[in-house]
Structure formats: structure tokens, C-alpha cells
Amino acid sequence: MPHFIQKQLPILLLIGILIFQGCATFKPRSEEEVPFRQRAQTKSEGDIQVTAAVPSAKETREIFSVNLYSRGIQPVWLKIENNNEKPVWFLPVGLDPNYYTPLEAAFVNHFTFSKTANRKMDRYFFERGKAIYIGPGSIKSGFVFTNLDEGSKEFNVDLMGEGHEFRTFTFFIQVPGLRADHHEVDFNSLYPADEIVDHDEEGLRNALERLPCCTTDKEGTENGDPLNLVIIGELDDVFQAFIRSGWDETETIYTSSALKTGVSFLFGGRYRYSPVSALYVFGRKQDIALQKARETIHERNHLRLWLAPMRFDNKPVLVGQISRDIGVRFTTKTIVTHKIDPDVDETRSFLLQDLWYSQALEKMAFVKGVGASTFDSPARNLTGDPYFTNGYRAVMWLTGSPVSFDKVHHLKWEIPRER
Numbered sequence: 001m002p003h004f005i006q007k008q009l010p011i012l013l014l015i016g017i018l019i020f021q022g023c024a025t026f027k028p029r030s031e032e033e034v035p036f037r038q039r040a041q042t043k044s045e046g047d048i049q050v051t052a053a054v055p056s057a058k059e060t061r062e063i064f065s066v067n068l069y070s071r072g073i074q075p076v077w078l079k080i081e082n083n084n085e086k087p088v089w090f091l092p093v094g095l096d097p098n099y100y101t102p103l104e105a106a107f108v109n110h111f112t113f114s115k116t117a118n119r120k121m122d123r124y125f126f127e128r129g130k131a132i133y134i135g136p137g138s139i140k141s142g143f144v145f146t147n148l149d150e151g152s153k154e155f156n157v158d159l160m161g162e163g164h165e166f167r168t169f170t171f172f173i174q175v176p177g178l179r180a181d182h183h184e185v186d187f188n189s190l191y192p193a194d195e196i197v198d199h200d201e202e203g204l205r206n207a208l209e210r211l212p213c214c215t216t217d218k219e220g221t222e223n224g225d226p227l228n229l230v231i232i233g234e235l236d237d238v239f240q241a242f243i244r245s246g247w248d249e250t251e252t253i254y255t256s257s258a259l260k261t262g263v264s265f266l267f268g269g270r271y272r273y274s275p276v277s278a279l280y281v282f283g284r285k286q287d288i289a290l291q292k293a294r295e296t297i298h299e300r301n302h303l304r305l306w307l308a309p310m311r312f313d314n315k316p317v318l319v320g321q322i323s324r325d326i327g328v329r330f331t332t333k334t335i336v337t338h339k340i341d342p343d344v345d346e347t348r349s350f351l352l353q354d355l356w357y358s359q360a361l362e363k364m365a366f367v368k369g370v371g372a373s374t375f376d377s378p379a380r381n382l383t384g385d386p387y388f389t390n391g392y393r394a395v396m397w398l399t400g401s402p403v404s405f406d407k408v409h410h411l412k413w414e415i416p417r418e419r
Contacts, residue, residue, distance in 0.1 A: 024111040024113075024114040024117050025117060026065050026066075026111075026117040026118075026120045026121045026124070027065050028062070028063055028064055028065040028124060029062045029063060029065075031063055031077075031128075033062075034055065034059045034062050034063050035059075036053050036054070036055035036056065036059045036063075036077070037053045037077065039053055039054075039173070039174075040052065040053035040077075041053070041171055041173060043157075043169040043170075043171070045167050045169065046084075047082070047083040047084045048080070048081070048082060048083070048084065048088065048159060048167060049080070049081040049083070050078065050079070050080050050081075050157050050159075050169045051078070051079040051080075051081075052076060052077065052078050052079075052155075052157065052169075052171045052173065053076075053077045053173070054074065054075075054076050054077070054153050054173050054175045055075060055077065055175075056175055056176040056177050057069040057177050058177075060074070060075055063075070064109075064124070064125070065121075066109040066121070067109075068105065068109065068145075069148060071105075071108050071109060072147060072148045073100055073105050073108070073145050073146070073147070073148060074145075074146050074147065074148040074149060074153070074175075075105075075143040075144070075145055075146070076095065076143065076144045076145075076146050076153070076155065077141070077142070077143050078090070078130055078141060078142065078143075078144060078157060079139065079140070079141035080134050080139070080140055080141070080157075080159070081139045082134045082135065082136060082137065082138055082139070083137060084136060084137075084161070085136050085137075086136055086161055086162045087133060087134060087135050087136055087161070087162065088134050088159045088160065088161045088167075089132055089133055089134070089159065089160045089161075090130060090131070090132050090133075090134065090140075090157070090158070090159055091132075091158040091159070091160060092130065092132070092144050093158075094156045094157070094158030094168070095144055095146060095155045095156060095157060095158070096144070096146040096147055096155065098147055099144055099145060099146050099147070100145035100146070100147075101129070101145070102125040102126045102128065102129035102143075102145060103122055103125060103126055104145070105125055105145040106118075106121045106122045106124075106125035106126070107122075109121065128142050128143050129142050129143060129144075129145075130142035130143060130144045134159075149175075150175065150177060150178040150249075150272075150273060151174070151175060151177075151178035151180050151248070151249040151273065152172065152173070152174055152175070152180075152239060152243050152249060153171075153172075153173045153174075153175050154170070154171070154172045154173075154240060154243040154244050155170075155171055156168050156169065156170050156171075157169040157170075157171065172236070172239070172240045172243070178249060178251060178273060179251050179252050180249040180250065180251060180252070180273075181249070181250050181251065181252050181275070181286070181287075181288065181289055182249070182287060182288040182289075184252065185287045185288075187235060187287070187307055187316075190287075190307055190309075191307075191309045195309050196309050196310065196311060197309065197310050197311070198310070198311045198312070198314060199310055199311070199312050201312075201411075204310070204312045204317070205365075205367055205413055207310055208230055208319075208367045208369060208393060208395065209367050209368050209369045210369070211227060211308075211319055211369055211393075212227060212281065213226060213227065213369065213370050213371045214226050214227055214321075214370070215227060215279035215280060215281055215304070215321055215382075216279070216280045216281070217279075217280065217382055218278070218280055218285075220280065220283070222382060223379075223381075223382075224279050224280075224321075224381045224382040225279065225321045225323055225340075225344070225381045225382075225387070226321060226344060226370045226371075226379070226387065226389055227281065227319055227320065227321055227369070227370065227393065228320075228321060228322060228344060228345075228348050228370055228389065228392070228393050228394065229303060229305075229319065229320040229321060229322050229348065229351070229393060229394055229396075230317065230318070230319050230320070230367070230393050230394065230395040230396065231305060231317075231318040231319075231320065231396055231398060232312055232315055232316070232317050232318075232395065232396070232397045232398070233315055233316070233362075233397060233398035233399060234315060234316065234400070235316060236400065237398055237399055237400035238316075238318070238398050240360075240400055241355060241358070241360030241398040241399070241400070242290050242355075242360075244358050244360060245292075245354050245355055245357075245358040245360060246292055246354075246358075247290045247291065247292050248272045248273055248290065248291055248292065248293070249273060249289075249290060250273055250274070250275060250276055250289035250290060250291055250302075251273045251274070251275050252275060272291070272293050273291075274291070274293070274300075275289075276289045276291070276302055276304065279304055279321065279382070281306045281319065282306055282308070282309075284306070286304035286305060286306060286320075287305060287306050287307050287318075288304070288305040288318070289302065289303070289304050289305075290302065290303055290305075291303075292354075300324075300325050301322065301323075301324050301325075301347060301350065301351070302322070302323065302324075302325065303320050303321060303322035303323075303351070304320055304321050305318040305319070305320040306318060306319055306320065319393075322344070322347050322348055322351055323340040323341070323344055323347055323387070324340060324341040324344075324346075324347040324350070325339070325340060325341075326339055326340065326341045339385060340381070340385050340387065342375075342378060342385070342386050342387045342388055343387075343388065344387045344388070344389050345388075345389050345390055345392075345416075348394050349394075351394070351396075352364065352394050352396065355396060355398065356405065356408060357405070359402035359403050359404065359405070360398050360399065360402075360403070361396055361397070361398065361399075361403060361408050362397040362398065362399040362403050362408065362409070363396075363397035363408065363409040363410070363411060364394065364395065364396050364397070364408060364409075364410055364411070365394075365395040365410070365411035365412075365413045365414070366392040366393065366394060366395065366413060366414040366415070366416055367392065367393050367395060367413055367414055368391060368392060368393075368414060369391070369392075369393050370389055370391045370392065370393060371389075371391050372389060372390055372391035373387070373388045373389055373391075374388050375388050390416050390417060392414055392416050395411075395413075
């Protein structure tokens with residue numbers, strides 16, 4: 001390349017950027033042309049009706065002409081019908097305490113050198129922001145710009161009326177895009193109907209004690225992490241309880257998720273939906289994996305659940321394993337693996353408290369079945385990590401309706417002893 005061209009190259013690049021940005025266009029599609037409202041849910045209480053929908057990443061790009069998801073922003077569409085003679089006020093903090101204002105969501109997506117497009121963007125976002133005041137006999141609709149939650153989105157729509165009358169509408173909406181592991185499981189076909197046993201309380205307790213102590217490898221020849229967890233409840237209630245408590249779904253292993261996992265692993269970033277390795281119970285890998293990550297992929301609480309061939313009060317029973325990743329280490333079996341906190345009972349206790357504080361816990365109990373191990377004589381999982389436990393499983397009944405802290409019922413099947 002001639003020397004004078006090399007000297008002018010930075011200027012040429014800047015001119016190119018200016019031309020490109022100067023030609024930047026803001027061309028959103030009409031909301032009516034984007035089918036996201038086909039997935040809308042509607043809730044009513046008295047003379048108030050609330051409808052909510054969450055557009056996917058692709059739909060959001062079409063509606064707003066910019067990639068909001070890449071900025072960690074997720075619009076939630078609301079329509080509030082007030083058929084009352086008194087006004088109501090929508091409280092966006094109840095939906096997301098850290099929501100973005102319409103002009104803030106627009107500003108972070110501004111083009112660098114296109115004032116005309118940016119002015120159009122500001123007006124467009126502002127006009128589609130959700131109004132707070134809904135007058136008597138009126139209908140208002142618009143978007144609230146929330147923090148991004150891929151997969152399942154759980155949120156409240158809080159309305160305040162005159163005289164401090166307060167109403168809450170809870171939504172749990174599946175947003176297309178995340179390839180969650182449990183989406184691949186046909187829960188209704190896992191067992192023939194004649195293999196599923198509906199237990200009474202004594203039968204349930206005995207059946208849970210007879211379960212295997214631990215997960216295994218694929219061949220079923222080596223024991224892994226202990227089965228220290230039992231969840232009872234309708235599957236929709238279970239998912240809502242965990243999502244409401246801040247747990248995230250887990251992606252299947254495919255090219256994109258493997259790449260994101262690798263980048264996060266190498267650079268210590270956060271990946272809320274990182275795949276987890278397969279462990280086996282009932283001859284198959286986990287049906288559901290959930291996690292609560294810290295700011296780095298190396299540290300997270302995560303659990304695996306398997307639907308068991310049993311029911312209690314006609315509700316599904318899931319058995320599982322929970323542990324806390326506290327770092328990474330080298331191993332001859334897998335080269336690099338997560339290191340778990342050896343005190344797996346503490347992590348089991350964390351989950352119990354977490355669901356209790358989020359008002360998802362209805363009843364609790366403990367049963368034997370894992371087998372005790374000690375700090376000085378620990379058991380080991382499939383990657384050689386040591387763990388110790390008092391040998392009990394925590395049994396938790398979950399519900400979709402909030403249960404106050406002091407109303408949780410404790411069945412005194414077993415009292416975990418001091419270690």
C-alpha cells in the first residue's frame with residue numbers, strides 16, 4: 001500500500017463511519033404487524049383487567065428498529081382496562097425495580113452521528129411508554145422497559161387505587177428464544193400410567209427413603225452427587241416458584257451455548273443460562289436443571305431434578321441434587337471442572353431458605369436416604385470432589401400462591417442431627 005494512502009487511512013475510515021452513521025435510519029414496524037400479542041395473557045380482578053405480553057428478541061428488533069436485547073433491555077407490553085368509576089395508577093417499580101425509562105432505553109441505542117434518526121427514536125420510545133395514570137372507564141397500553149430475562153419471565157403488575165386500594169396481577173410468560181433443557185422433555189410420556197404410584201404420607205416417606213443415595217454416570221456404575229432434594233408440586237407452580245426466587249433455566253448444549261460457556265469460562269464472565277453436565281437417575285439424565293449464578297460462571301448454585309414415578313395428593317414428585325460451585329480445578333477425568341462446596345447440606349439449607357423467603361414454600365420435611373459422611377471422611381462425586389452430609393433429603397412442597405413465612409408447615413419426619 002502506498003505511503004500516502006497509509007497516512008490517510010484513519011481519515012478515510014472516519015469519513016466512512018460518518019457517512020454510514022449519517023445515513024442511519026430508524027424504521028420500526030407497526031406493532032400490529034408483529035405477532036407477539038398472540039401469546040398475551042389476561043388477568044382480571046373485579047372491574048380491572050390487565051393483559052401482558054413479552055416480545056422475543058427478533059420481535060423487539062422489528063418493533064423498535066434497534067437491538068434492545070443486546071443492551072440487556074426487554075420490553076413488556078401491558079394493556080390496562082379500568083372499568084371502575086375511580087382512577088388507578090400503575091406502579092412500574094413493582095414490575096422491575098430497576099426498569100429503564102423510555103428515553104433512557106432510546107438513548108443507549110442512539111446512533112453516533114445521526115441526530116435526525118435519534119430524534120425519531122426518542123419520540124417513538126416516549127410515545128410507546130406505559131402511562132402510569134389510568135382514568136375511570138379508560139384503557140391504556142404501552143411498554144415498560146425491563147431488565148432482560150431470557151426464557152421464562154415472571155413479574156407483577158401492581159395497581160394503586162384511591163384510598164390506597166392495592167391490586168397485584170402476577171404473570172408468568174414464556175418468551176421464545178431460549179433453548180431450555182426441560183423444553184425437550186415430554187413429562188407426560190416418561191412413565192406408563194400403571195407405573196406411577198400415588199402415595200399417602202407414610203407411603204411417600206418410605207418411598208423417598210428407598211430412593212438411590214446418589215446420581216450416577218451414564219452407565220450407572222459409579223455414584224455421583226447425593227440426591228439430597230425432593231420437590232412436590234404441579235410443574236407450573238414449581239417453575240414459577242424458582243423463577244420468582246431468582247433462579248434461571250438452563251440451556252441445552254449446542255453451538256451457541258457452548259461458545260458462550262467457553263468465553264465465560266475463560267474470561268470469568270457471567271452466563272445465567274449456562275448448560276450443566278449430565279448426571280443420571282432412573283436411567284436418564286436430568287429432566288430439569290436450574291441455577292442461580294454470581295457474577296462469574298465459576299460460582300453458582302445449581303440443581304438437577306428428575307420426575308419420579310410417584311405422586312402425592314395427585315401432585316408430581318421430583319427428586320434432585322443441589323450443590324454450590326465455588327471455583328474451578330484441574331482433574332484427570334475432565335481436565336477442568338467446577339469445584340463444589342464440600343458442605344452440601346449448607347447448599348440444601350440455602351434452597352430451603354430461599355424458597356421460604358420468596359413465599360413459595362407450603363410444607364417441608366426431612367427424610368433419610370443419602371447416607372452420612374463427615375468432614376474428615378468425605379464421600380466423592382464423579383469428578384473426585386469431596387462432600388460431606390448428615391445424610392438427609394429436604395422435602396419441599398411448593399405452591400403457586402404466596403404463603404407467609406409463619407404459615408409454612410413443618411412435618412417432623414426426621415430432625416437433622418448435628419454433624
